[in-house]
Amino acid sequence: MTAGLADRPHAPLIIDVAATELNDADRRRLANPLVGGVIHFARNWRDRAQMTALNAEIKAIRPDLLICVDHEGGRVQRFRTDGFTRLPSMRALGELWMRDAMRATQAATAAGQVLAGELRACGVDFSFAPVLDLDYGGSSVIGDRSFHRDPRVVALLAKSVMHGMLQMGMRNCGKHFPGHGFVHADSHVEIPVDERGLKAILDDDAKPYDWLSGTLAAVMPAHVIYPKVDKRPAGFSSKWLKAILRQRLAFGGTVFSDDLSMEAGRYIDGRLLSYADAALAALEAGCDLAMLCNKSVGDGAPLDEMLEDFALAARTERWKPDMRSEARRRGLLPSGPSIAWDALVASTAYRDAKRALAQPGLAE
Numbered sequence: 001m002t003a004g005l006a007d008r009p010h011a012p013l014i015i016d017v018a019a020t021e022l023n024d025a026d027r028r029r030l031a032n033p034l035v036g037g038v039i040h041f042a043r044n045w046r047d048r049a050q051m052t053a054l055n056a057e058i059k060a061i062r063p064d065l066l067i068c069v070d071h072e073g074g075r076v077q078r079f080r081t082d083g084f085t086r087l088p089s090m091r092a093l094g095e096l097w098m099r100d101a102m103r104a105t106q107a108a109t110a111a112g113q114v115l116a117g118e119l120r121a122c123g124v125d126f127s128f129a130p131v132l133d134l135d136y137g138g139s140s141v142i143g144d145r146s147f148h149r150d151p152r153v154v155a156l157l158a159k160s161v162m163h164g165m166l167q168m169g170m171r172n173c174g175k176h177f178p179g180h181g182f183v184h185a186d187s188h189v190e191i192p193v194d195e196r197g198l199k200a201i202l203d204d205d206a207k208p209y210d211w212l213s214g215t216l217a218a219v220m221p222a223h224v225i226y227p228k229v230d231k232r233p234a235g236f237s238s239k240w241l242k243a244i245l246r247q248r249l250a251f252g253g254t255v256f257s258d259d260l261s262m263e264a265g266r267y268i269d270g271r272l273l274s275y276a277d278a279a280l281a282a283l284e285a286g287c288d289l290a291m292l293c294n295k296s297v298g299d300g301a302p303l304d305e306m307l308e309d310f311a312l313a314a315r316t317e318r319w320k321p322d323m324r325s326e327a328r329r330r331g332l333l334p335s336g337p338s339i340a341w342d343a344l345v346a347s348t349a350y351r352d353a354k355r356a357l358a359q360p361g362l363a364e
Helices: 024-031 048-061 090-099 101-121 151-167 198-203 207-211 238-248 275-285 301-315 323-331 341-346 348-356
Strands: 013-015 035-040 066-069 071-073 174-177 218-221 230-233 254-259 289-291
Touching: 013 301, 024 035, 024 048, 024 301, 035 289, 035 323, 048 066, 071 101, 090 101, 090 151, 101 151, 101 341, 101 348, 151 207, 174 207, 198 207, 218 238, 238 275, 254 275, 254 323, 275 289, 275 301, 341 348
Parallel strands: 013 035, 013 289, 035 066, 174 218, 218 254, 254 289
Antiparallel strands: none
């Protein structure tokens, strides 16, 4: 890396680490000034003490690193043992809405409080939640991760979850813009294509992003192609991210790419891009942060190659730091200190939230 690159404050890459403790390669990568955060998976979890120690070491390397996790509730919850609450699926909250809308909003706020409080007590800064996709009934990858088919219900329950998270000092991330629920294909293994036109999508799937544009802290676009709008997947489309999300919907928060290791994550204009080129394409399209997951395992060569190629792009000014993007990244760091685990579980707010989640149909 060239002299002076470390002085550039924009750190646009989110990476992962290999195991439950850092190795030398992890430490080297996390110290790289291009890295702005780390995302954890179930393989990084053994128990609360281990996770807390892991995150403390990460922060000792770089206090500004954003420590993230996919921890939504239901089947997408990375930490499930050693005291962590089994959170209900978002569909369960939507089903409660149909029985008692006000109890559902209360439970959704409680889910956000418990989710964020438990994560922060272990040193995690940020969760990629809530899902704003609509439940059309046919998507295997979304399924019960969605609150409801009705975008009004999705927006109101998501806002309640977000409120609960914010009460514990954690920001939120709506996903997957403009909507992944209509297509059946799983973008982890193939490229989904949604043949609907722009008006249909904006009037339905994208409505929660419109209504919540001033409340959402972050958005993650879908690895889905909407050919009547743009030939590129939404996460690589300046039309979706700049013209529609930023300008038309007036979203001012952070935009993350989805995982660039996914099958649909690197096919742009009919070509399979390298990880670095995919990250550059996502940033050029309007993402603030580009994420590559599950490449630290083994020798980590793909991850090192991406970091080296991206450093070359910085040296040759193929990529230039964006101070607005960096300000958005830093704005996702928690507001205020976290509460230690024992103090959290003893607090009245946490106990009340746990009781609100103990309703019939919500217990996992």
